[in-house]
Amino acid sequence: MRDHNVIAGPLVSAQRADRQPGARMRRQAAAVPALLCQRDPDLFFSENPEDLRLAKALCGHCPARTACLAGALQRGEPWGVWGGELFQSGQIIEGKRPRGRPRKAGVAA
Numbered sequence: 350m351r352d353h354n355v356i357a358g359p360l361v362s363a364q365r366a367d368r369q370p371g372a373r374m375r376r377q378a379a380a381v382p383a384l385l386c387q388r389d390p391d392l393f394f395s396e397n398p399e400d401l402r403l404a405k406a407l408c409g410h411c412p413a414r415t416a417c418l419a420g421a422l423q424r425g426e427p428w429g430v431w432g433g434e435l436f437q438s439g440q441i442i443e444g445k446r447p448r449g450r451p452r453k454a455g456v457a458a
Contacts, residue, residue, distance in 0.1 A: 384413060386430075393430040398445045401435055408433035 385407055386393050393404045408414050408430060418432020427439050434441045 384411060386411075386417075394428070396448060401430055401445055404430040405433050405435060 386404075392400050392407075395401055395404070408417070411417070411433075414432050416432075418434055421431030421434075421436065425439050426436050428436050430436070435445060436442070437445065
């Protein structure tokens with residue numbers, strides 16, 4: 350069996366390749382650079398408030414920010430940074446405090 354039609358040439362081969370499951374999606378995904386949240390997802394689900402602030406700032410430049418936030422709201426994401434917003438218990442919150450008890454102010458040494 351030949352890979353392409355002798356008369357039509359490689360165009361027919363490309364069309365045949367597009368019929369394979371996921372071929373077009375793989376080619377489109379290869380053309381788009383990976384989003385930072387896909388390369389380093391731990392940053393977007395960190396317990397560290399500084400990491401979460403950085404993740405929110407990085408979302409500001411993301412081309413998928415609006416769609417990401419809309420999807421998170423629609424799915425009711427329980428936590429993490431989605432579309433530049435911080436979610437906790439399914440609600441958008443301003444920021445996160447560090448774990449543990451807060452320091453007492455004015456402790457005598």
